Amino acid sequence: MENTNEQNKEMTAQESLSLITETLNNSRKEITRRSGKYFLFWGVLLTFFSLFIYILCKATGSDAWNNLWFALPAIGFPLERVLRGKEDPNGARNDISRIVGGIWGTFGIFACTVAAFTLIYTQVGTSLFGLISVLNGLTAEIVLLFGLAECVSGVALKNWIIKIAGFVTGIGGLSIHYLVLDGMEQLFIFTFAGLVLVATGLIVKSQYK
Amino acid sequence: MFPKLDPLLHSELRLAVMSILAGVEEADFTYLKEQTGATSGNLSVQIDKLAAAEYITVEKGFKGKMPRTTCKITASGAEAFREYVKALKKYLAAGK
Numbered sequence: 439m440e441n442t443n444e445q446n447k448e449m450t451a452q453e454s455l456s457l458i459t460e461t462l463n464n465s466r467k468e469i470t471r472r473s474g475k476y477f478l479f480w481g482v483l484l485t486f487f488s489l490f491i492y493i494l495c496k497a498t499g500s501d502a503w504n505n506l507w508f509a510l511p512a513i514g515f516p517l518e519r520v521l522r523g524k525e526d527p528n529g530a531r532n533d534i535s536r537i538v539g540g541i542w543g544t545f546g547i548f549a550c551t552v553a554a555f556t557l558i559y560t561q562v563g564t565s566l567f568g569l570i571s572v573l574n575g576l577t578a579e580i581v582l583l584f585g586l587a588e589c590v591s592g593v594a595l596k597n598w599i600i601k602i603a604g605f606v607t608g609i610g611g612l613s614i615h616y617l618v619l620d621g622m623e624q625l626f627i628f629t630f631a632g633l634v635l636v637a638t639g640l641i642v643k644s645q646y647k
Numbered sequence: 648m649f650p651k652l653d654p655l656l657h658s659e660l661r662l663a664v665m666s667i668l669a670g671v672e673e674a675d676f677t678y679l680k681e682q683t684g685a686t687s688g689n690l691s692v693q694i695d696k697l698a699a700a701e702y703i704t705v706e707k708g709f710k711g712k713m714p715r716t717t718c719k720i721t722a723s724g725a726e727a728f729r730e731y732v733k734a735l736k737k738y739l740a741a742g743k
Contacts, residue, residue, distance in 0.1 A: 449659055451652075451738035457659065458732060461666035464682075532671050 469535045470595045471646035477600075478639030479521060483514050485632030492625040501622060507553060511546055537594045545587035549580050577624045581611030584631055588638070599645070603638040607631045652738075655700050656731045660685055661693045665728050668703060668720040676716040694718060702727055 449457065487510050494503040556576045585608015592600030611627045656662050663683045667674055674682075680690055697703045702724030706717045720728070 449657065449662070451735045453659075454657065454662060455732070455735045455739065457662055458666045458735075461663060461682075462670055465667065465670045534670075536672070 465532055466534060466596065467646055469532045469538070470597055470642060472535070473538060473591070473595060473600075474639045474642030474646070475521065476518065476639070477635050477642060479518065480514065481632045481635030481637075481639055483510065483517075483632075484635060485629055488625050488628035488632060492622060492629075495622045495625070505557075508550065511550065515546075534594055538591050541587050541590050541594065545583055548583055552576065552579055552583075577627050578612055578615045581615065581627050581631055582608050585609065585611060588635070597642065597645075599641050600638055603634050607634045610634075652734055653727055653731050655696065655702065656727065658693070660689065661697055662731075664690075664693060664697060664718070665702065665720065665724065668718060669725065669728050673717050673719040675710075676718070679718065697724070700724075 487507065491503050491506050494506070495501050553576060585604045585606075587604070588607055589601050589604025592598065592602070592604055607630075611631055614627050614630060615624060656665060660683060663685075664679055667679060667682055676687075676690070676694075679685075679694075680687060683690065685693075694703070694705060698705045698718075701721055704719050704721055706719075708715050708717065
């Protein structure tokens with residue numbers, strides 16, 4: 439918009455509709471661009487955690503180090519808040535960003551609850567029946583939820599890269615779980631999910647430079 | 648018979664403001680100014696017109712020590728915006 443007269447002029451129907459479409463698209467692009475930063479951040483954190491926990495498990499021979507996963511949201515969310523705080527001092531919270539935030543918040547709640555319940559069931563199962571097989575399914579459940587959350591974020595943002603990345607993470611992670619990896623090496627499924635997230639973040643950021 | 652286009656929305660800057668506010672929970676004056684590229688004076692006048700028609704609400708407050716004016720679309724504003732877009736589509740469909 440060039441000057442005051444231009445800004446206050448009446449428009450044709452086509453011009454009006456173009457302006458509305460452009461504004462809404464700009465809004466979506468802006469939030470998708472910002473989401474790239476968060477995908478990158480969580481991807482790096484997830485990759486780091488999976489490798490760190492794997493090294494600790496391998497070195498000590500104990501899978502109790504898996505409890506460190508509960509520290510991921512405890513560390514990630516405050517850091518994300520710091521990251522967000524600096525980005526848009528004039529703040530206009532977009533409906534799409536609220537939806538994407540809700541999707542990942544829901545994933546976090548589901549993942550933590552499923553993990554906690556699995557641990558409880560495992561303890562109960564082990565002490566009562568000597569069962570420990572419940573833990574084996576946890577990686578598959580969480581990576582599937584993770585892929586679903588990523589894919590639905592892509593739907594909300596209307597971004598094919600994110601949709602495909604979500605599908606690759608969920609179905610790819612599940613396939614790796616069933617076909618390739620076993621035991622402690624299953625932690626590499628989260629490394630895979632983290633690296634896909636990092637790649638998604640980098641691609642999205644480069645799309646909306 | 649074509650529906651009448653809402654004269655309040657049929658102005659570039661007011662429509663831009665409404666389009667932005669239609670997609671966000673709320674936005675402050677500085678954000679609207681950046682997004683529309685409008686001058687402070689003109690934007691302020693157009694915001695007052697939209698507020699007078701109760702299409703938006705305007706709240707004046709502080710963010711830290713800095714004054715902050717926040718705008719939010721109302722239910723009647725959202726409805727007027729929807730009707731406006733519907734009317735535009737009818738015009739364009741008839742022109743094809």
